[in-house]
Each structure stands twice: as structure tokens, then as C-alpha cells.
Amino acid sequence: MSTMPTKDHAELAGQFNTDESRVDWHDETLWWIRQKRDKAVNQLPEWELLRETASKIKEHMLSNIGNYLEAFEANALANGITVHWAADAKEHNEIVHGIIKKHGVNRMVKSKSMLTEECHLNEYLAENGIEVIDSDLGERIVQLAKEPPSHIVLPCIHKKKEEIGDLFHEHLGTPAGLSDPQILTETARQHLREVFLTRKIALTGVNFAVAETGEFVVCTNEGNADMGAHLSEVHIASMGFEKVIPKREHLGVFLRLLTRSATGQPITTYSSHYKKPRPGQEMHIVIVDNGRSIQLGRKDFRNSLKCIRCGACMNTCPVYRRSGGHSYHNAISGPIGSILAPNLDMEKYADLPFASTLCGSCSNVCPVKIDIHDQLYKWRQVIVKAGYTTKTKTASMKMMEWTLSSPGIYHAAGKAGRIVMKYAPFAVNNALNPWYKQRDMPKPPAESFDEWYKKNRGNR
Amino acid sequence: MSSRGKVLSAIRANQPVLTALPNVEPLKAYANQENLLAQYTTVATNIGAKVYEIKNINEVKAIIQNNFEAGKRIVSTVAELSDLADTKEYLSDLPVQLADVELAILQSDLAVAENGAIWITEDQMGQRVLPFITQHLVAIVNAKNIVATMHDAYSVIGITTQGFGAFIAGPSKTADIEQSLVIGAHGPRSMSLFLIKED
Amino acid sequence: MTVGLFIPCYVDQFYPGAAIATLQLLEKLGVTVVYPPKQTCCGQPMANSGYEHLTTGCNELFIDNFSGFDYIVSPSGSCILHIKDHLHSESRENEAVQVRRKVYELTEFLTDILKVDRLDAVFPHKVGVHQSCHGQRGLKISQMTELVAAPFSKPVQLLNMVKGIELIPLSRQDECCGFGGTFCVAEEAVSVKMGVDRVSDHLEHGAEYITGADMSCLMHMEGILRRRGSKVKVLHIAEILNSSAQ
Numbered sequence: 001m002s003t004m005p006t007k008d009h010a011e012l013a014g015q016f017n018t019d020e021s022r023v024d025w026h027d028e029t030l031w032w033i034r035q036k037r038d039k040a041v042n043q044l045p046e047w048e049l050l051r052e053t054a055s056k057i058k059e060h061m062l063s064n065i066g067n068y069l070e071a072f073e074a075n076a077l078a079n080g081i082t083v084h085w086a087a088d089a090k091e092h093n094e095i096v097h098g099i100i101k102k103h104g105v106n107r108m109v110k111s112k113s114m115l116t117e118e119c120h121l122n123e124y125l126a127e128n129g130i131e132v133i134d135s136d137l138g139e140r141i142v143q144l145a146k147e148p149p150s151h152i153v154l155p156c157i158h159k160k161k162e163e164i165g166d167l168f169h170e171h172l173g174t175p176a177g178l179s180d181p182q183i184l185t186e187t188a189r190q191h192l193r194e195v196f197l198t199r200k201i202a203l204t205g206v207n208f209a210v211a212e213t214g215e216f217v218v219c220t221n222e223g224n225a226d227m228g229a230h231l232s233e234v235h236i237a238s239m240g241f242e243k244v245i246p247k248r249e250h251l252g253v254f255l256r257l258l259t260r261s262a263t264g265q266p267i268t269t270y271s272s273h274y275k276k277p278r279p280g281q282e283m284h285i286v287i288v289d290n291g292r293s294i295q296l297g298r299k300d301f302r303n304s305l306k307c308i309r310c311g312a313c314m315n316t317c318p319v320y321r322r323s324g325g326h327s328y329h330n331a332i333s334g335p336i337g338s339i340l341a342p343n344l345d346m347e348k349y350a351d352l353p354f355a356s357t358l359c360g361s362c363s364n365v366c367p368v369k370i371d372i373h374d375q376l377y378k379w380r381q382v383i384v385k386a387g388y389t390t391k392t393k394t395a396s397m398k399m400m401e402w403t404l405s406s407p408g409i410y411h412a413a414g415k416a417g418r419i420v421m422k423y424a425p426f427a428v429n430n431a432l433n434p435w436y437k438q439r440d441m442p443k444p445p446a447e448s449f450d451e452w453y454k455k456n457r458g459n460r
Numbered sequence: 461m462s463s464r465g466k467v468l469s470a471i472r473a474n475q476p477v478l479t480a481l482p483n484v485e486p487l488k489a490y491a492n493q494e495n496l497l498a499q500y501t502t503v504a505t506n507i508g509a510k511v512y513e514i515k516n517i518n519e520v521k522a523i524i525q526n527n528f529e530a531g532k533r534i535v536s537t538v539a540e541l542s543d544l545a546d547t548k549e550y551l552s553d554l555p556v557q558l559a560d561v562e563l564a565i566l567q568s569d570l571a572v573a574e575n576g577a578i579w580i581t582e583d584q585m586g587q588r589v590l591p592f593i594t595q596h597l598v599a600i601v602n603a604k605n606i607v608a609t610m611h612d613a614y615s616v617i618g619i620t621t622q623g624f625g626a627f628i629a630g631p632s633k634t635a636d637i638e639q640s641l642v643i644g645a646h647g648p649r650s651m652s653l654f655l656i657k658e659d
Numbered sequence: 660m661t662v663g664l665f666i667p668c669y670v671d672q673f674y675p676g677a678a679i680a681t682l683q684l685l686e687k688l689g690v691t692v693v694y695p696p697k698q699t700c701c702g703q704p705m706a707n708s709g710y711e712h713l714t715t716g717c718n719e720l721f722i723d724n725f726s727g728f729d730y731i732v733s734p735s736g737s738c739i740l741h742i743k744d745h746l747h748s749e750s751r752e753n754e755a756v757q758v759r760r761k762v763y764e765l766t767e768f769l770t771d772i773l774k775v776d777r778l779d780a781v782f783p784h785k786v787g788v789h790q791s792c793h794g795q796r797g798l799k800i801s802q803m804t805e806l807v808a809a810p811f812s813k814p815v816q817l818l819n820m821v822k823g824i825e826l827i828p829l830s831r832q833d834e835c836c837g838f839g840g841t842f843c844v845a846e847e848a849v850s851v852k853m854g855v856d857r858v859s860d861h862l863e864h865g866a867e868y869i870t871g872a873d874m875s876c877l878m879h880m881e882g883i884l885r886r887r888g889s890k891v892k893v894l895h896i897a898e899i900l901n902s903s904a905q
Contacts, residue, residue, distance in 0.1 A: 010846045017848040027856070029639055031831070038804065046490035047807040056482040063479045066472045079623075085464035137645060138636035154636065161638045181640035192646060197556050213619065223592045223632040223647025230589035231555050241467065248619065249484055252610040255627070256574075266503065266575035267610075267629050269647065270592075276623030278555075278588055289467045297474030316805065318835045322852050355846060357839025357853075358707065360796035364805035377707065384709030397710040404668065404700040405716025414672040434844040438851040439882030442673040449671045449678035453694055 006329050008351035013323035026158060027321040033154075034315045036264025037365070044256075054253050055369035058306035061246055062296065068211040068244045069287065075214025076285060079276045084286045089119035092238065092288045096121060096203065099236055099284055100130055105200050107131040109192075111218070111225035112139055113205030114152050114309060115238050115288060117331040121203075132203075133195050135224035137188050144171045150325030152332055153262045153311035158324050192224065202228030206239035206285070207308070208254060212247045215275035216285065219258065219268040226272050234282045237274070241287050242305040254308060257367035261310040295343045300378045304339045306368040313362035313372060319355055328352055335362035339375040342383060350388035353379035411450060418444035484611060491608035496573045497657060500606045504576030507630035508643050510652045513603075517541075520600060520654050524565070527652075528596065532562035537586045538600065541565055555589040564594035564648075571606045571655075572613050577629035578653070579613060581622040588624050597631070597648040603657040661691040663728035665721075665762075667735040668700040670874045670895075677874050677895035681734040681765055684901040688773055695724035703741040707840040711745065718746055718755070726754050730772065731762045734897050736794020736872050739764040743798070765897060766872050767800050770813045775820070782902045783823030787866035788815060789857065789880070790833040791873035800872065804833050814872055814896055821899060827864040838879040854883045862891060869893045 017023055041047045061068060073083045086092035092115075100108060108125070110116065110132050122132045122143075134143045138155035142148065144167045149155030156164070165178040174187050204225045209216040216237055218225045229235045245254065251271075259265045277283035296302050314320045314334035325333035330341045330349060338356065341349035353376045362372040383389065403413050420427050421444040429436050447455070461469070492499065501511045512523060517540050524544060528534070535558070536545035545565055550558060566585060568578040578599050585591055607613050617625075632647030643649065662685065666678045685692050702717030721742065725731045733739050742762050748755045769775045790812070794800040801812035818824055837843070837853025844850075858880050861869050869884075869891060871877055877893035884891050 010848075013846060014848040017852055020852070023852060032639065042807050044490070044807070046487055049487060049490075053482050053484060053487060056479070060479050060481040063476050065475055066468055069468065069471070085462070085467050087463045087466050091463060135646065136636075137634050141636065154639075156636060157639075159638075161640070164637055181637040181642050184637055185634060185642040185645060189644070189646060193559075196646070197559055213621075221632065222634050222645035224645070226592040226626070227589070227646050230587075230592060241471070246481065248617070249611070249614045252614040253484060253487070256610050263635070265507070267572075267577055267627060269507075269629050269632055271577075271627040271629075273622075273625045275621070275625075278623070287467070289470065293467060293470035293474055296471060296476075299476070302474075302476065318837065318853050319846070319849055322849050354709075354842070355849075357792065357835050357837060357842050357850075359792035359835035359839075361792075361803075361805055361833075361835070364796060364803055380707070380709035381711050385712070389709065393708070394710075397705050397708060397713055400705055401710075401713040401716055404702070404705075405720065407697040407699055407720070410668070410699040414668075418672065434847045435882070437847055438886060439854070439879065440885040442878050442881065445673065445675050447675065449666050449675035450696070452675055452679060453682075454696075457694070 006348070009323065009327050009329070009355040010351065012327035012329065013355070016324045016327055017322065023322050026324060029157060030315045030321045033263060034365070037261055037312060037315065040260040040264040040266065050253060050257055051367055051369050054257055054367055055306065057245065057250050057253060058368050059303070061244065062242070062302060062305055065241070065244065065296070068246055069241055071211040072209055072214055072244050075211070077214070079214045081214065081277065081283045081285055084284060086286055086288045086290070089290045092119045092286055092290070093121050093124040095286050096236055096238070097125060097128055097130065099234060100125070100201055103201060103234055107133070107199060108201040108203055109133050109135050109195050109199040109228040110203040111205065111220065111228055112136045113203065113238050114332060115205060115240050116203070117148065118290065119288070133192070135192050135195065135228055136220070137185065137222060140188060140192065141167060148326070148331065150333065151311060151314055152309050158326065196227040196231050199228065200232055201234045201236065202232035203236045203238060204229055206237050206243050207258070208251060209239055209244045210248050210251065211244055213275065215273050217251060218272050218274065219255070219270065221269045223270055226270055229274070230278065232281070234284070235274070235277065236284045236286065238286045238288065241289060241292055258308055258310055261312040261365065261367040291344045295340070298343065301339060301343065301375055303370050304336065304375060306370050307336050308368060310367055312365040312367065316361045316365045318359065318361070319357065323355070328355070335372045335376070336370070339372060339379060342379050346383060346386055347388050350383045353383065411448070414448055418448070488609070488611050491612060493608050496606040496608060497603045497655065499573040500571055500576060501655070503573065504630065504653055507576045508633060508651070509576060509630045510650065512652065512654050513657055514654050515658065516656060517600065520565070524563070524598070528563050533560050534563045534565070535561050535586070535590065535594070536565035537584060538565055538567050551586060553587070555587060558587060558589055558593050561590065561594045563596045563598065564590050565598040565600070566591060567600045569605050570613060570616055571601045572610060572627070573606055574609045575629050577627040579617065579625060579627055581620070581625040583622065591626070591628060592647045594648055596650045596652070598652045598654065599628070600654045600656065603655045660689070660730070661693060661728065662730040662732045663725045664692050664694045665698060665701070665725065665731055665733040665738065666694070667733065667738045667874065669878065670734065673878065674874050674895065677734055677897055680895065680897040680901040684897055685732065687901070688769070688775060690773070693728070698724045701738040701741050702745070703738060704840055706741065706745055714745070718748055721746060722748055722751055722754050722758060725758055729761060730768065731758065732765055732768045733762070734765045734872070734895060735874065736764045736791050736798055736800060737875060740793040740797035764794055764798055764800060764872060766813045766817055767798060770816055775817065778817070778820040778900055780821040780900050780902050781823055782821045782899050784867045785825045785827050785865050786818065786899065787827050787829060787861035787864065787869045788818065789836060789869055789871035789876055791871050791876045792835050794872045795833060817900055818896070821902070824899070827861070827866050829860050829864060831860060836876040836879055838875050843879060850879070851883065854879050858883050862889070866891055870896050870899055872896050
């Protein structure tokens, strides 16, 4: 299902780069987080074994996921949790709405769930007269700004504290000109505490769902998921089906990897294991497909479903740091977003796998060893074969093929190009040549290596 | 077909050939089992908790009386502390009625050296919301219950059936505003750990 | 020992000095170098752009040119990685597999096969080493900072044999320069910003020369340096390892 063409990554990144000092600020902030990650992981000599173990657990899980989901469901039901299944985003939203309607309320508090971003839950509920307040501080900030989050772990990493101060002044009535993070956080604490205490329904995400026990784990630093859930009469948890893991002991592996990879902390402040509803409370879990079963069937791309949403790939990506999450025009941005999104809508997200130099840094910070940069390459082939490319690009590639398939033509073209560059430099050194905008062209040498070799070494 | 049926049959049609589940055991060999109390104290302090080493539970009372304002609501699951905290009434409150709790004093049987966390289950919380809604949190742990890593922790936890449990590592925090660390987000503003080291 | 020399298309056309240095260096080290004349390009520019299906001609040419050699050496990590990962032939897949096993980037050939432990090179200058991504993360020519693993670098190991050289430290040891093939023009703004940041790192640490194992990265950084009027020059590592006392 395609939508109206939006600006692509290159255009949006171009806009982002018009403010170089802001790019530097964004880049340095995220690089610093990468460095914190490095410091934390280097304290564990077993780090690479942890990654390999986690990767193999997830691969095994995906190879038996039907059974694990059924086991999870059976155990969750026995625990008193109501289990729902949603084939797509629309159905997920309808299920959540249905639960809210059934309880006769028109508002809900929500903690971080990238799945609900993917499903555009907030917009759907708003259209149906349900107010949703995001309780994660970063999410609340972007909610007030009417923007999507730009990073899956650090939703407002693109916002400066002065801008946040302005938002709070406009929407929460704080004095103008505030920018101290302590004061702003205290303001949010007071504002959201009132929300937690008055909302009957809370929705959370799911970091891990354990098949063996029918429990699910939610990780936060702020405590907002727990505040919402334990004060609510109805707790709804939304999960992509790939979040299931086989056994409780596997949580040891994943919880050791997750936060070190994300922020450099040894663990989040809260890793809450929800198994049964509080007596008198209703607990629901919504298991969502929304294209995941299709990705599961793609041999080259199914390993993207191992993702534990740590964001390390974004922090390390030199392109992400210099283009910002919004340049990816998708709920999940950065390298992982670029291999997940084309499965959802290949036309709309055809640009994302090309927003990369294939440097490979992402694959090597990924705690579950997703071969992200290899998948980016493979998506490029799929996207071009499916026709989501331009006639110009195809024509120039065919030209390149023709030239490079024949030594004679290649050498003639090379020589011609060098002659043009030497005698008519204005032909390439102009505004039509994107290279030339901010870089000089290489100096054309008098002879190519091939010409030098033939002249100096004869025909050996 | 129901959505459940649709999703599961799509999954079964697409899932790859079965691969082996790896063993987690080899990871346990790397744990540093030396001086767990010192390890734990260092990490817990680094993540923003205040750590006290004590010989018995009575020492808790003096420290609390010195550090927390009188007249504020103190709640505890620890029977020995009934002269300075409410150990009974709060259990029949609605969760929202715990909003004015200033200090909650809880007990844990398991702590993890590598990350400064405690593991606490719902029966040790009194009410689930208590460790989150309180302005300040105190946890009492016997030092002999400190394990090295999360693998060790899950070995201890096993397949217990508590309806709710959580690893809690330090006070609530956020760095969402320009990566400036702020202690005290939506959960407790502070966390104090009393580690009982018997002779 | 005889090797087949593969020269990347843009090195052949724009940086013949790097190719000449590669040839001379190998010969100095006692290798007989054969340069098959009908070579053109490894096909990477098309493949990385999503047009791998148009690389049949390049693949067949590569097999034609290099099938017989025990070793195929090239002064380019990215080209060698591409051949290693993507050389295929419908009619001669066995030969393609053989070729893939025998391709080497120059520095790894020198350290791993020739086991070079001394060089007569002299280069008394401050030099910044750029770790090109495909050679580093793809061919494992040097350790990457993402992994918890022992550090090593084949290029640095060789450069340390050069008399008078001073290798400068960098703030970010292995961040990508932003060239990325057609990325350099398709995402011009980000590509240039990445290159500018790389170059600044070298300049801040006092580099007189920036070197590396891939001319593509160096070409991109050179374009930025020259546009900004810098005196800092780029030089392929082969040219430094092949240098002699003036």
C-alpha cells in the first residue's frame, strides 16, 4: 500500500545539513552515546560471546516461533491475561480502541511502544475521541511538539533544551525561557503524576515476552510504564510477535546486552516482569503481525526480526548522526529502520537502503548480530528489480555496464573524460555536477596506468 | 479464519528450518565471583543509589530518622520497622491512595553485582505500585544474597510464579533532555540500599 | 611468486601513481607481477547501486583476466571485498569460487602472504591513517572499535616500518569518510559533511598527509581539502611504502 510521495532521505538530509553547527551538535551527542556504549561493553570480556548467544537464541526462536507464540499464549491465558491477535496495524488499533470503549472511558496513558508508533495508534484514537498522553519524557516532548520521535530510545534527541523549555511554556504553563533539564524534568514529573493518578487505562510496550512462563518484561529508566500500569484498572500491552523468547533464563542474556548497547548503562532502572494482573485488574496483550510474517518469509531479511530495539545502530551510524531520525520518514529510523521499512511499503521506503555507505559499523554494534549492512545491499537489489528506481539511474547504470564490459570502450571513455577535464574543465566543474558542489574534481593525470604500463613495460 | 489463525498460519508457512538453541551455561564461567559486596557497592553508587553497609536491621532506624523528614508518610513491608513506619494500613489502600507516600522501606532477597540492581517480587512490595510511587525508596538486602551476574540471578529466581517482579537499579532517572542525566523522573527521586553484612 | 595485478578503474584513470607504486613495491619485494591488459572494473559501482544484475560483463572479464593466477592483488580494499563477496558466473562458477579465494588487498598480501617485516621506505612526515571501511570491517585488515577484541592494523604495521614517519592519533579512529560509491553524489550533503569531519580530525592532529588503502576515500577527502585550499595531501599507502630517501 503506497501513499503520496514524500520527500526522500537525500532531500530531508540535505535540509538537515543546512545548519552545520546543529548537525555537529546532533552528531557529537550521539557519538558520545556510542562511546558510553563502548566503555560499558569493554568491561565484559564475554561481550562477543553474549552477542553470539543472543543471536543464536533469536534465530532459533524465529525458526520455531509458531510454537513459542502458542506456548506464550497458553501460559499468559493461564495467568489470567487476555490475549488478542492483530493481523495488521488497523486491527491492533481497533482492538485497543475496543477495550477502551468497553470500559466507557475516553483517555489513556501510554508508555514507550515503537509498535504503537508503527500502527499510528495515537492518531487513530484521537480520531475516535480518545485522548492519549505519552508518559515517557522524550515521547511527551515530541507529542507536545506534534512530531514523531526521531530515535527509538531517545525520542527527542534532536531537540535542544531551550526548545523543550518553549514547548513546556506553551503547553504546560511554565515560565518562558526555562532550559534547565532538572527543572524541566521536575515539571514533567508533576504534570505526568497527575495523569498517572487519574487514568484508568494504561498501555505499555513489551521488550520481551517469555514463552515458558507467559510473562512479559518492560524496561524503563523513568518508571513511567509501572506508574501507569499499577495505577490502572486495565493494562494493555502491545507487542510485535517477534518479541517472544523461549525461556526466562534467556532474559539474563538479553537484559545484559540491551541497555549497555543502548546507553552504556549496565541495566535500565526498572526491568518489570508482568505475569498476572493485579487482583481486580484486567491485563491484555495484543500480539501484532503487520507485515512481520512476510518478513519472516524473506530469507535474506528475516534476521531483521531479531532486533531488540536498542538503537545502537543509530548511535553508531555516521549517516544517521548527520541526517537525523526524521530524514527516514518512518517510525523506526536509522539502519534497522531501513531494512524493516521496505517490507512494509517498498515504494515509499525505496530510498532508505540507499541512505548508507555500507560502512558496516551498525552490524558490529548490533547486540543480536543482525547483518544490517549486508541486508541494506540486498534490499537495493530487490528494490531496483521491483522497479522502484528512476529511468535516469537505470540508463546511466546501463551506460556504465556497456563501458566497463569492454576494455576498448572503457579506455577510450576514460581517455576522453580526462581530455575533457583537462581542456574543458567547465564541462564538469559546474552546478550540474553534484560532486563539484563542495569538492574539487580529481586532477586528470597525463596518462592512465594502463597507458603508462604499455609505454614503459611493453606488452608483457 | 480468525486473526489468530491467519497470523499463525502465515507464520508457519514462512518460518525457516529449525536451528539449535544455544546453551547459556558457558557465559556463567566469566563471572567475577570475588568480593561481590564491594563490586555491588561500587556499581550501585555509580548508578545513583546511596549504599550503607550495616550489621543488622536496627541500624536502619537510626539512619532513616537522621535522613528523612518527620511527619511524612513512611510505609514498610518490614515488620521490625513498625515503630517508624506503617506496616499494615497501607495494604488496604487503593493504589492511588499511596500517592502521598514519602518513603517506602522494602526488603529484597536477591541483588546483582554487575548492575547494582535488586530483585523484588510483588509479595515483597506490599502493593505493586509502592516502589514506584514513593518519593524515596529504601531497600534492605543481606549481603550474602548478592550474586555476580544476571545469569546467576535467573538461576536463583528459577521458574517462580510471582504475579509481578522487578529488577530495580537505583533511583528513577532520565537523560531525554540533551543527554543531561536527571535523577528523579517518574519513579522515586532517590534510592538507598542497606546491605546487611553479618560477621 | 607470480601475482596478477588488478588496478581499480578510478585508480587507473585518475591515480596512476598509486598503481605504479603498487607494481614497483611488489617487484622490490621479489614478486613477479603480471598486469592483464584487458581488465576494466570489478563492478562494484553498479552492484552497490542495486544493479548487481548488470555486472555479468565485469564478472566474466574479471574471470577471463585473473583465473590463472595463484594470487590476485589490488591496491583497493573495497574492490577486493566486492570480488570476494559477489563474483559469480553462470557458466564458470567453479572458476569464480577459485578466484574469490585468491584475491588480496595489498596490505594484507604484504603482511599475511609475503610476511614483510622490513621496508627500505623513507617518509619523514606526519601522516594520518584513514581506515577505509570495506577493508577494515569487510576484509578485517584492521580491528574495528565496535568489537571487544584485541586491536591490530596491517596498514599501520607496515607504515611503522617506514623510516622517519610519524603517525598521528585521531579522535575517531574508524569512522566512515562518506564516499560510499554513488552515495557521494546521491546524498551529497551528508557525504560531504562526513568527509569534512574526517578531514578536520586529521587536520586537528597535524597531518601533512592522509593515507589509506583505498583511493576512493582519499579522492573524496582530497576533493574537500583542495576546495578548502589546504596544503595537506592524500597519498595511497603503496606510495608511502614504496617511497625512498630523497
